[in-house]
Amino acid sequence: MSNANLARAVPSINRADSARSAAGLNLSRVEKSFGPNRVLRGIDLEIEPGSFVAIIGKSGCGKSTLLRILLGLDTPTNGRLEFHDGEGNSVAPDARIVFQEPRLLPWANVLDNVIVGLGSDHQKDDARELARQALHSVELSAKEGDWPSQLSGGQRQRVALARALVSRPGFLALDEPLGALDALTRISMQRLLSEVWRERGFTAVLVTHDVAEAVHLADRVIVLEEGRIKLDQPVPFAHPRRHSNPELAEIEGRLLAAILGD
Numbered sequence: 632m633s634n635a636n637l638a639r640a641v642p643s644i645n646r647a648d649s650a651r652s653a654a655g656l657n658l659s660r661v662e663k664s665f666g667p668n669r670v671l672r673g674i675d676l677e678i679e680p681g682s683f684v685a686i687i688g689k690s691g692c693g694k695s696t697l698l699r700i701l702l703g704l705d706t707p708t709n710g711r712l713e714f715h716d717g718e719g720n721s722v723a724p725d726a727r728i729v730f731q732e733p734r735l736l737p738w739a740n741v742l743d744n745v746i747v748g749l750g751s752d753h754q755k756d757d758a759r760e761l762a763r764q765a766l767h768s769v770e771l772s773a774k775e776g777d778w779p780s781q782l783s784g785g786q787r788q789r790v791a792l793a794r795a796l797v798s799r800p801g802f803l804a805l806d807e808p809l810g811a812l813d814a815l816t817r818i819s820m821q822r823l824l825s826e827v828w829r830e831r832g833f834t835a836v837l838v839t840h841d842v843a844e845a846v847h848l849a850d851r852v853i854v855l856e857e858g859r860i861k862l863d864q865p866v867p868f869a870h871p872r873r874h875s876n877p878e879l880a881e882i883e884g885r886l887l888a889a890i891l892g893d
């Protein structure tokens with residue numbers, strides 16, 4: 632069973648309405664240079680629809696550059712990438728991103744901040760309903776009328792997650808989304824992120840510096856080194872995962888050794 636199918640086999644959460652829109656992605660010999668600086672040096676990567684992939688590696692190895700290319704925010708110098716539906720059909724990119732900083736509008740309340748994620752082509756009532764569903768997914772329904780300044784850091788980041796999810800994207804990029812949170816909030820956000828991913832069924836690509844977080848959330852962890860894939864490590868365990876699982880710790884050790892070159 633593939634990792635994505637293994638995740639889908641978890642019975643407790645219904646993915647039915649969302650898995651149909653999950654997008655897969657193929658990258659073929661993707662390279663990126665900034666002047667003489669060769670940042671990505673030939674990335675071949677297949678990401679299955681509905682899977683959760685984490686990208687880790689030392690600072691400056693090209694993680695954010697790769698994520699920007701996946702999202703179409705930057706173009707590769709060479710190579711190609713293609714979103715697909717898992718059945719051989721190309722699909723238009725339908726991707727959203729969550730950054731380390733929540734980037735909320737300070738003059739809009741929580742509900743309106745989430746509605747922003749829909750763009751302008753929705754009826755008002757429809758938009759409010761979709762935003763309420765997204766807030767429910769991140770367990771923030773009670774705060775819909777609050778201002779961003781009234782929220783904790785973790786709550787602000789949950790609003791940012793709801794804003795990214797409100798349009799039900801098939802592909803979600805996460806660029807260190809939990810990096811600014813304290814350790815305990817971070818752990819509870821990891822649990823929430825895992826639940827939301829299983830509930831909504833999008834494809835997730837997470838850039839993180841936290842190896843334990845990568846192993847806790849992802850089906851597969853990619854170690855980048857100097858713009859190349861050094862290790863492509865499956866994490867073949869069903870969700871939800873316990874942080875204390877010794878098998879996860881073993882994979883974590885393997886990943887750390889790859890990053891540090893031990």
Ligand SMILES: Nc1ncnc2c1ncn2[C@@H]1O[C@H](COP(=O)(O)OP(=O)(O)OP(=O)(O)O)[C@@H](O)[C@H]1O
Nearest residue numbers: 665668670688689690691692693694695696697840
């Ligand atoms: N717009 C840009 N113009 C020039 N160089 C860039 C640009 N964006 C990234 N780089 C360079 O690309 C390299 C990789 O940067 P990137 O942000 O992808 O690394 P990273 O692995 O995400 O690092 P970190 O973990 O520190 O966030 C760095 O040498 C950086 O200076």
